Amino acid sequence: MALQHRTVLLNEAVQALRIQPDGHYVDGTFGRGGHSRAILARLGPAGRLTVFDKDPQAIEVAQALAAQDARVTVRHEGFAALAGLPPASLDGILLDLGVSSPQLDDAARGFSFRHDGPLDMRMDPTRGISAAEWLATATVAEMTEVIRDYGEERFAAQIAKAIDRRRQARGPVRTTAELAEIVAGAVKTREPGKDPATRTFQAVRIHVNAELEELQQALDASLSVLRPRGRLVVISFHSLEDRLVKRFLQRHARAAVDRRAPMVEPPPPCFAEVARTLPTAAEVAANPRARSAVMRSATRTAAPAPRPQGGR
Incomplete structure (x- = not known):
């Protein structure tokens, strides 16, 4: 049975943005618009919301919202495109990472081993190569590295070799059920309550979509x-994901000392008020997907003054 999509940490995330009625905010992962609608409810007539998403289905929903609300601007691209926005133009950025329930429940998207379908896994199926295309050409070493590093799978080498044997004997892996079967045969022990294919599917999806790089x-x-x-x-x-965000905020929440000029007062840190928030027990009980969620938030400090160039 398909899970109804419920926005995780909805109220906590919107509260953490500390929305100003006339501010400009970004929802970097529009999805089905849960966070975006909550942000719009707190914005005034002069406020603006820019939404990003790779998923064409999400973009259709976002465009329908924008047709009704002139404060909304829609960008059909990943949130790495934030870099193209004007400097100091935003009052808040929200990124809700991962795969949504509608994506997981759509067998044609190929994200889940629970539904047999084409092995695609692309957030935007109109661009890039699919999981099946990558698995058809990747070397055993490449597959091992991806499954080990992005899936934290200790049987990565065995799984990669099993995929290669399957390619040699029967041709490329085409469907989610085929990949899940290969992994099940290669993984010797299983974590209680977790399908043996979980880590491999996560790893391949992260790689195909370049999620950590983005x-x-x-x-x-x-x-x-x-x-x-x-x-x-x-x-x-x-x-x-969480480790990457945590380290980024830790790095930029402390003053950077220039070892070449230890007597010079360092510029102030880039972020302050760093906080970590977990879902409540009630939310986890109502929405199992929230179980693994971690929210981190921070405030951008005043930009440090530019260092003098040369001179006296």
Whole structure:
């Protein structure tokens, strides 16, 4: 049975943005618009909301919303495109990472081993190569690296070799059921309550969509596009994403000392008020997808003064 899509940490995320009625905000992952609609409800007539999404189905929903609300601008691209926005133009950025329930429940998208379908996994099926295309050409070493690093799978080498044996014997892996079967045969022990294909599907999806690279680009862009006192809010659903966000905020929440000039007062940190928020027990009980969610938020500090160039 398909799970009804419920926006995770809806109220907490919107509250963390500290919305100003006339501010300009970004929802970097529009999805089905839960966060966006809550943001719009707090914006005044002069407020603006720019939404990004790779998924054509999400973009259709976003465009319908924009047709009814002139405050909304829709961008059919990933949130790494934040880097193209004017400097100091945003009062808040919200990134709700991962795959939505509608994407998982649509067998044609190929995200889930629970529904047999074409092995696609692209957030935007109109661009890039599918999971099946990548698995058809990747070397055993490449597959091992991706499954190990992005899936944190200790049987990565065995799974990669099993995929290669299947390619040699019967041709490329085409469907989600075929990949799940291969993984099940290669993974010798299973975590209680978790399908053996979980980590491999996660790893291939992250690689095909360059998810961690895009997240890092968006985080770096936030340093430029957020105004002083602007808010960054990121909801993660697995440890790789959360670790990347955590380290980024830790790095930029402390003053950077120039070792070449230790007596010079360092510029102020780029972020302050760094916080971590978890779903309540009630939300997890009502929405199992919230179980692994972690929200991190921070405030952009005043931009440091530019260092003098040469001179006396």
